[in-house]
Amino acid sequence: MAALAAVRKWREIQPGAPSEWSLAGLSGRLVELSGAEDSAALTIAFGLVRQAQLLGEPAVWIGLEPESFFPPDVAEGGVDIEALAVVRLPTLRAVARAADQLARSGAFGLLVLDVGPGSLPTAAQSRLLGLAGKHGSTILFLTDKPERSPSLGSLVSLRGQARRNQSDKDEFLCELKILKDKRRAPGWTHVEVCGGPAGLH
Numbered sequence: 001m002a003a004l005a006a007v008r009k010w011r012e013i014q015p016g017a018p019s020e021w022s023l024a025g026l027s028g029r030l031v032e033l034s035g036a037e038d039s040a041a042l043t044i045a046f047g048l049v050r051q052a053q054l055l056g057e058p059a060v061w062i063g064l065e066p067e068s069f070f071p072p073d074v075a076e077g078g079v080d081i082e083a084l085a086v087v088r089l090p091t092l093r094a095v096a097r098a099a100d101q102l103a104r105s106g107a108f109g110l111l112v113l114d115v116g117p118g119s120l121p122t123a124a125q126s127r128l129l130g131l132a133g134k135h136g137s138t139i140l141f142l143t144d145k146p147e148r149s150p151s152l153g154s155l156v157s158l159r160g161q162a163r164r165n166q167s168d169k170d171e172f173l174c175e176l177k178i179l180k181d182k183r184r185a186p187g188w189t190h191v192e193v194c195g196g197p198a199g200l201h
Contacts, residue, residue: 021176023048023138028136028137029139030152030156030157031139031140031157032141032151032152032156033140033141033142033176034142034144034145034149034159034161035143035163036146036147039164040192041142042069044160044174045112046077048112049061049112052110053083055109058083058085058108058109058110059108059111060085060086060102061085061114062087062088062089062114063086063087063113063114064090064092064095064116064118065088067088067116095115096121096124099120099124108137109138110138110140111137111140112142113140114142116144119152125153125155141156147161151179158182159180159181160179161176161179162175162177163175174192175189
């Protein structure tokens with residue numbers, strides 16, 4: 001997924017629901033984070049990775065070959081790259097199998113599945129949801145789609161659309177608009193102030 005990956009600081013500035021977009025608030029759920037043009041999905045996803053690491057919860061990033069994030073930008077944002085497990089696979093079917101095995105281990109507090117414009121079968125999502133509930137982990141799908149597109153399926157508990165807007169020459173507002181939330185009404189937002197990589201300003 002092509003998106004702004006550099007995150008030099010994370011700071012929530014919208015008081016709407018600070019506890020909802022957090023590792024604790026998303027525990028045991030299937031969550032979809034999508035974006036299209038001007039997406040901030042990677043930035044917001046790595047905010048959760050950093051949060052997991054600060055809490056001592058291992059995180060794993062599972063994605064398709066040859067796509068990947070840019071490690072130096074992510075590291076500059078405070079993520080411990082050496083502590084982040086990264087799995088890159090050739091097909092979505094392989095991604096689903098790997099996610100199932102890793103979730104089944106109970107070793108990860110956060111599993112990020114970067115599926116781009118693709119999806120996973122309902123049966124695979126059902127197994128992941130059961131494992132997330134059993135182990136108290138968060139399973140986050142990153143998808144590449146516009147806001148009007150449907151979510152990955154009925155098992156997704158929360159879906160947000162991420163977008164970035166430049167606030168001034170040094171900062172971007174990374175806004176997450178919640179389109180679906182089974183635990184509370186959708187429509188709330190989460191906003192983070194993020195710095196961009198050199199040359200983006």
